[in-house]
Amino acid sequence: MSDEHRCEEEAVGDAVSQVSETLTATEQALAQALTPLVDVESELAALKRRTASVKAPAARTSAASGHGRQAEKLAAACVELADTLTDDFEVTAFLHRVTERCVEVLDIAAAGVLLTDHQGELGLSSASSEQARLLGVLQLQCNQGPGIDCFTRGRRIDHIDAGPVDSSPDQFWPQFQQAAREAGFHSVYALPMRHGRQMIGTLNLFRNMPEPLDDHSAMLGQALADVPAIAIAQQRFAREQELLSQQLREALDRRVLIEQAKGIIAGQRGISLDEAFAELRSLARADHIPLSALALRVISAPEHAVLRRRAPENRG
Structure with missing residues (x-):
């Protein structure tokens, strides 16, 4: 040679x-990057197991307690929603289903979701009714309302409309208050949609009567907010890792x-x-x-x- x-x-x-x-x-590098996605899948599986296990004890108390009936509905709703996450799902349709299940489980008039985009900016995603959708649009346009404050502060925000004299100094949203009142909603509860430390959006619940949200309903509502938060986090992470x-x-x-x-x-x-x-x-x-x-x-x-x-x- x-x-x-x-x-x-x-x-x-x-x-x-x-x-x-x-x-x-x-x-x-690829193996390390995909590790968090496995964690999200495990979290979804654990959520599905937890919600399925609620159904049995709830059935024993449903005859005597409205809470039991709510728990049964929550279990069925969460299992249904979790089942849809195994396939590639369309976010808007999925969140519309979430708002419909909120109305059924929590006995409320309407529900809506404000969701962040990939730049972290809050935008409208879905609602169970046209009135709830328009109130979501108004919050975004005027940058005021319980959903906006919930997202900014990272905690639940309640708005109880006690009448024309209601002017709480830290929750005074004149345009939103007037529009909600005209739509027939006198109570609005905004729950954070969070995955880990990341705020993904807010779940807004609407009632016709001016009444506080009891602790049990608040717990169920937060569970319904957590399901889409995990789902959206999974989808976004999967897309990021694919890219x-x-x-x-x-x-x-x-x-x-x-x-x-x-x-x-x-x-x-x-x-x-x-x-x-x-x-x-x-x-x-x-x-x-x-x-x-x-x-x-x-x-x-x-x-x-x-x-x-x-x-x-x-x-x-």
């Missing part, structure tokens, strides 16, 4: 080793091309891999083309891969 061929084989071997190391590092995986694969593909081209140039020119990379990079910059595109040219036509040398500088 000639020295030239031996040098070329060694250079290609070094390039293959670097590609192998890059592949290993990428696999490790990250795609970006990593594309970066890896580009790196593989560059490493192969380096090996070809190093073998043909009898230079080191670092020198071959410097030549590739210099020519790519001079021709204003991506480094991976130049590498693909080298791989596609290795017999013409010897890069042109720069003309020596005229020092005279």
Whole structure:
């Protein structure tokens, strides 16, 4: 074997080793990135088990207690909603179903959801009635209302309309109050939709009578708010990881091309891999083309891969 061929084989071997190391590092990065998604799946499975287990004890007390009937409805609603999360679901339709189940379980007039977008900005998502939808739009347009305050403060906000003299200093939303009153809603309860420390949105519950939300109903309402919070977090995380995986694969593909081209140039020119990379990079910059595109040219036509040398500088 000639020295030239031996040098070329060694250079290609070094390039293959670097590609192998890059592949290993990428696999490790992907495994680490997907770990939180497994945690979200486990959380959904645990929620489904908990809600299913509520049904049995609730049945024993349903005849004597309205709370028992509510618990039965909650269990059925949560199991139904959790079942839909196993497939790729459409967010708006899913949240509309959530608001409908809130009306059934909590014996309220209407429900609506304000949801953040991917930039963290609050927007309208779904509602069980047109009146609730319009009140959601009003809150966003006027930047006032229980849903806005709930999202900002990260805690439950109740609005009980006691009449024209109701003007609580920290919950005075004149436009929202008037619109809610005209729609026939005299009680509004905004519950946080949170996954971990991240606020995803708010669940707004509407009643026709001015009355406080009892602790039991508040607990059930928060459970119904937690279901979509987990679901949305799962979907968004899955999309983010899919995008990250795609970006990593594309970066890896580009790196593989560059490493192969380096090996070809190093073998043909009898230079080191670092020198071959410097030549590739210099020519790519001079021709204003991506480094991976130049590498693909080298791989596609290795017999013409010897890069042109720069003309020596005229020092005279």
